[in-house]
Amino acid sequence: MGKVFSAAIIGCGNRGAETYGALFAQSDGKFSVAALCDSDPVRLKKYGERFGVPTENRFGDEESFLREKRADLLVIATMDRDHVHQCLAGLALGYDVLLEKPIASDRKSCEKLLAAQKASGRQVFVCHVLRYAPAFVKVSELLAQKRIGRLVAIQALEQVAYWHQAHSYVRGNWRREEETAPMILAKCCHDLDLLQFYARSRCESLTSVGDLTYFLADNAPEGCARRCTECAFRRTCPYSAERIYLDRWEEEGKPERAWPYTQVTNVCPLTRAALEEALANGPYGRCVFFCDNDVVDHQLTQMVFENGVKATLVMTAFTANGGRIMTFFGTDGEIVLNEEKDEILVKPFGAQAERISISSLGIGGYGHGGGDVGLVETLYRVLCGEISAETSLEASVESHLMAICAEESRLKGGARIAVHGKKE
Secondary structure, eight states: OOOOOEEEEOOSSIIIIIIIIIHHTTSSSSSSEEEESSOOHHHHHHHHHHHHHGGGEEEESHHHHTTTSSSSSSEEOOOGGHHHHHHHHHHHHOEEEEEOOOOOOSSSHHHHHHHHHHTTOOOEEEEGGGGHHHHHHHHHHHHHTTTSSSSEEEEEEEEEHHHHHIIIIIISSSTTTSOOOOHHHHTTTTHHHHHHHTTOOOEEEEEEEEEESSSSSSOOTTEEEEEEEGGGTTTTTTOHHIIIIHHHHHTTTSHHHHHTTHHHOOOOOHHHHHHHHHHHSSSGOOOTTTTOOOOEEEEEEEEEETSSSSEEEEEEEEOOOOEEEEEEEEESSSEEEEEEEEEEEETTTSSSSSEEEEEGGGOSSGGGGGGHHHHHHHHHHTTTSSSSTTTTTHHHHHHHHHHHHHHHHHHSOOOEEEEEEOOE
16 A cells, blocks of 8 residues: 555635545545644534544644644645735745645745755645646647647636625625735636647736726615515515525536535534525625625736737636636647536637537536646645646746736736736
8 A cells, every 4th residue: 555645734614624524524535634723712622523533632722733743744725815925834834735725925035045945955836726627738738739830829718707706706705805815816726827838938927907896885785684484575686695505506406515505504414594694693694795805706817928828817706606717828729628518629720620518528516627636636635746736836936926917917007017026
């Protein structure tokens, strides 16, 4: 049997516990969960019991948890603002780190963290999970094979989806920039990471525009209530919490454990009564027009890479469905990746197009098109010393700098910003 790596998880939410903790628990002995930390005692008890973590290894505060090294690997899946100081503490204790993105929301913090990682000699593996999803890996292979000749430009659409915007960026944890990060970083560092990965180049400069235009009190329907359960429009408003959480949960077969419902309530297994109670009293039952959100609901970014490749990224809440659509324009053809249509189209000029079904590429379980599973499998090989981390901290800083510069550009009315220092 191969080496077993123990993991200490801080942040027992959807990513830390429901994703990585669950994948570790079913990893055929490759990983074990040794310690947990979360400020919510209900979550701590629930996941402690689920993963078999002794009560003495369950911590309600990070100070006690980070007092000493408790495992081989530290998993940081807390709120964005906590990532830097927790990662610095983990490196100082001698942990290798699995770090949820975004790693940091400003350039100085990125540089500080990178310097600490290099000095420690430990590894920081960043959760850019789409790099490990079969569909996105396939596109990389097609580009490397020159199936469309030389890549000239990329057009990317991040369909946030109306209900996901309401859940995460209006009612949820990522609704306020001061508490998390700019939305272009919180939602699209995946996309920016992929764009520079596909371009095979650093980004030279970019421009960006965007605003919060709709989820504001001025746009509230006349006569609506502050909570969806008390509102006359609860059965007709597309953003109704009843429709998003109760109707969808029932339509999906009343799963005992599934996102986003596990963020709405800690009750497990999920029940309608628990969801109803949470909507009546918790943050996810608020009217989307009367929340304290301030992040954008759409943003458009244009990029120029150092090797001449150009790219555009549209991030918008106003789509019926989620999923990324990316079009790659080459000198000899096009490639279109469309998650919503479950397909990759390879369209060589003057020849028959080839359709590749995304679902046929071996995707299995969990989120991000199979990327979560792929990330954990790759993580094990990295820790065993078999391969180098493709989403190392050093590699991941590039997409963060792009997002930081995009937000700077947006705040400056779309000014051109040089990503690596030289003023435009």
